[in-house]
Amino acid sequence: MKTFDYIVVGAGSAGCVLADRLSRDGLHTVLVLEAGGSDNxxxxxxxxxxxxxxxxxRVNWMYNTEPDPQTNGRTSYWPRGKVLGGSSSINALVYCRGLPGDFDDWEAAGAGGWGWNAVRPHYEAIERRVLADGTVEGSGPLFVSDVSRDTHACNRxxxxxxxxxGLPVTEDCNGPSxxxxxxxxxxxxxxxxxxAADAFLRPALARPNVTLVANCLVExxxxxxxxxxxxxxxxxxGRETFHAAREIIVSAGAVNSPKxxxxxxxxxxxxxxxxxIPVVMANDHVGGNLQDHLGISYYYKASEPTLNSVLSPWWGKAMQGARYLLTRRGPLSLSVNQCGGFVRSDAHLSRPDQQIYLNPMTYTTTPSAKRPLxxxxxFPGFILSFQPARPxxxxxxxxxxxxPDVAPKIVPNYLSTEKDLADVIAGGRLIQRMARTAAMRAFTKAAMAPDILALDDAGILEDFRRRCGSVFHPVSTCRMARDAGEGVLDSRLRVFGVTGLRVADASAFPNVTSGNTNAPTIxxxxxxxxxxxxxxxxAETERMSG
Incomplete structure (x- = not known):
């Protein structure tokens, strides 16, 4: 069969959800197309x-941006999932809804019906929250786990x-506070x-009305x-054409959907x-409005054992590997990002302007699929990191x-506004205040170069330009807006100027949320x-009544 009611392009975080939801009632046939292969x-x-x-x-598009003048002419590496589950299969697993004000901003930007009160029920519907004691809250298909019992003791x-x-401490950044x-x-x-493939796609594929074609390229x-x-x-x-009786939904991600x-x-x-290319609908916003988070880490030698002490020696790796295989617990069951949250760099701000990461480990990275990243x-070490939340x-x-085999041109245009530069300095000053506390001084044996306490505002900014990196949250390249003069999609995710076509993924965000983008994409x-x-x-009711 070459005709389906709905064609979903991409089996990533968004596409998996659509495959499940559009097929659940059994009334519609759904074709899901994915460039990657199995996630097994x-x-x-x-x-x-x-x-x-x-x-x-094999599972990653491995994109690179164009050289960026504001980050000293460096290119940025952007991993993007090319596999069932998309980036939810290769990301660092942090589940963060975003702040309520992020979605009220969406609505103010022209995405009617996407304010916090409208989107909150959808979060509640998708989540199954597993608390530290094993208690389960919610009945959604997506497991979101509190793994605090396995995080390192030095996190205290x-x-x-x-x-x-005087910074707030909260039980859960997805909770009421x-x-x-x-x-x-x-x-x-x-x-x-x-x-997302585990939570949504596999249940969908158990239904006879869902077809998956993997390892294919939609041209x-x-x-x-x-x-x-x-x-x-x-x-x-070879080359095939599939027809949609109702709609095509593009869920190929913030890079590939505009492409x-x-x-x-x-x-x-x-x-x-x-x-x-024949022009069907001219719209300069397709591929525009690209936003992403930039972050930076500061490294310290610790005065007591950290996760390094467990995972650096060969015997430690062997013990933790065995522990994981036998119990599914320990550091191998976690993200490297154990602690952090949303904070205000200045108490007078109306809302948090920084997301921070506090990791009980220091490491170097190697750009090779043949060796661990x-x-x-x-030696024992830890990291303090920040990213400005609203670039x-x-x-x-x-x-x-x-x-279609050629990767698109990605121009991030980082740090091109005075506001973004000011936010970088504010984030650096916040890390300085953290490093000066008695709690962190007691935990610190020595700062590894560059020591942020030795940097003034100009030094903070220059170091950021030299070392910052993407936190891999590209969004908004097919953004929702009031009309085609401001964006690509209406508030029902329909592409302006054409019919039968929607885009539903992170590219549809009117603005980047304050934190990690996987949860809001789902x-x-x-x-x-x-x-x-x-x-x-x-439409069916109108047809019947007509």
Missing amino acids: SFWIRTPIGYGRTFFDP HYFAMAREL PEGITRYRITTRRGRRWS RIVMAGRQATGVTVRTGQ LLQASGIGPGALLQQFG IRVDS TSRGWITLAAPD MLAHRAADLILADAAG
Whole structure:
């Protein structure tokens, strides 16, 4: 069968949710198309295994940005999932809804119906929260685990530091008081990664009305005038065209969704003409409004044992490996990001402006799929990190060539506003205040270069330009907005100017949320499915009454 009611492009965090939700009633046929292959891998299943998939082209698009002038001409490496589950199969597992004000900002930006009170029920519907004592709250398909019983004992110093500075401490950044230092919740179930493929796609594939085609490349959306009617796909058997009786939903991610729209004639008119692509709908915002979080880490030698002491020696690795295989517990069952949260760099601010990470380990990284990403230092150490939560710089993504095999051109345009520069300095000053507390001084044996306490504001900024890196949260390249003069999608995720086509993934965010973007991407897809089904029911009612 080559015709389906719905075609979902991408089996990542959003696409898996759509496959489940659109097929649940059994009334509609759903085709899911995925460029990657199986997620049946030990390194995907093992939480700390994302160090192995970080540079693995078998499951990772491994994108690189253009050189960025504001970060000393450096390129940024952007891992993106190319596998069932998408980036939820290779990410660092932190589950963070974002702050309520983030979504009220979405609504103010033109995404009507996406305020906090509207999206909160969708979070509650998808989550199954496993508390530290094993108690389960909620009945959603996505397991979100409190793993504090396995986090390192030295983390207590971070909470002592927060109290000394007067920073709030919160039980859960996804709870009723999201601001403050906390132990991060992660997407695991019984010590194993629980991706969007586990939570949503596998239940969907058990239904006869869902078809998955993996290891395929969607080359373009087939248009009849301004009506999306199907997709042209390259598989191992050649080129095929699949038709959509109802709608096509693009969920290929913040990099590949705008790329596919542009390849299909929806995007900046001059760019499309340059590559000889017939213009279906000229819209300069397709691929524009790119936003991402930048972060930086400061390294310290510790005065007492940290996770380094457990994972650096060969015998420690062997013991923890055996422990994990036997019990699914210990450091291999965790993210390297154990603690952190949302804080205000200045108490007078109206809301948190920084997300911080407090990790009980220091390490170096190696850019190779053949060796572990993380090489733990031989001495006890810890990390203090920050990322400005609400960057105002905007970049763009465009086709680099009409050939669908060619990676797009990614221009992040980092640190291009005075506000972003000021936020970097504010974050650096916050880390300085943390490092000066009695709690952290007692935990610190020595600062590793560069010592942030030796830097003035100019030094903080110059060091940030030299060492900062993406936190891998690209969003907003097909953003929701009031009209095509401001964005790509309406508040029901329909592409302006065409019919039968929506985009539902992180590219649809009007603005980046304050923290990690996987949870809001899953939430967005959950609400998107409701909108799609409601519109289909409305159209059917209108047809019957007519």
